[in-house]
Amino acid sequence: MKIFVHYLCLEKLLNTESSTNKKVLTKIEKKNIQNQRNFYLKEFLHTDKPINITEDRYGKPYAIDYPHLCFNQSHSQSFYALVYNKQNVHVGVDIEDFSRSIHMDALAKRYFHIEEVRKWEEMGKSKKIWLKIWTIKEAVLKAHGLGIRLSLKTLNTNIDDKTNMGIVRHEQLGRFRYQCFDMKSSMMTIAYQDLGMDAEIFFK
Incomplete structure (x- = not known):
């Protein structure tokens, strides 16, 4: 694909x-x-x-x-x-600039799954990891189409600091794969419906 x-x-x-x-x-x-x-x-x-x-x-x-x-x-x-x-294949994308001012602790407590908060804290509360989690959530919700009608706290991105790829599972959304890209000045995540195959992503 x-x-x-x-x-x-x-x-x-x-x-x-x-x-x-x-x-x-x-x-x-x-x-x-x-x-x-x-x-x-x-x-x-x-x-x-x-x-x-x-x-x-x-x-x-x-x-x-x-x-x-x-x-x-x-x-x-x-x-x-x-x-x-x-x-x-349903697809979604989200971008956030690294220069963006974020109240990370407050927003994490409000919108992150408990496992995401734990992993983010274990990773030293890195802004890059925070933006990965945030853009994954947004990209998955946009790919599905439900948007912010779903509580973000119920969506666990299963973030892993060793890879930029993963799978999100949610009983209301189904399964979506994602890939994060560090674009130097911004974090971009692309999510797509999991149909049992990896996607080849081409920049034009």
């Missing part, structure tokens, strides 16, 4: 010289991102026709005319990522 990724600076995507440095975008900026997303997807599908994209009841976008196309996108304060495949 092949998953394709576009990862780029948000400033470049929005075609602005000033630092974006924000998580909340304006309507125009959001529109620019959607246009760029559609451009990449059309290129992938080898079509000049408009891609009719709508959302399901949970707000997860999908292409009406391409039922086997699965995609997801994320942006941090500084970066943007789009992931996609045409094998009908």
Whole structure:
């Protein structure tokens, strides 16, 4: 199975010289991102026709005319990522900048599974590990489509400091595989539905 990724600076995507440095975008900026997303997807599908994209009841976008196309996108304060495949495998992505200011202890107690808190503390309360846990959770929930409707504390990412890959199991979500990428300035995690096979991930 092949998953394709576009990862780029948000400033470049929005075609602005000033630092974006924000998580909340304006309507125009959001529109620019959607246009760029559609451009990449059309290129992938080898079509000049408009891609009719709508959302399901949970707000997860999908292409009406391409039922086997699965995609997801994320942006941090500084970066943007789009992931996609045409094998009908649900996929999700999340990015967080290392420069982001985080109240790690408070958020960990509120949103991390008890096993995640224990492992994070054992690993010296590393910010990198914290961001791994957070982005895995977000990417899995986005891949499934349920989003934050699920209590994050019930989702154990089974984080392992020796590998950037793993499997998440949850009675409401099923099984998802994930792979974390240290992008030097950000942590990015890609999650995908576990259909019994590893994914080859290609950066474009």
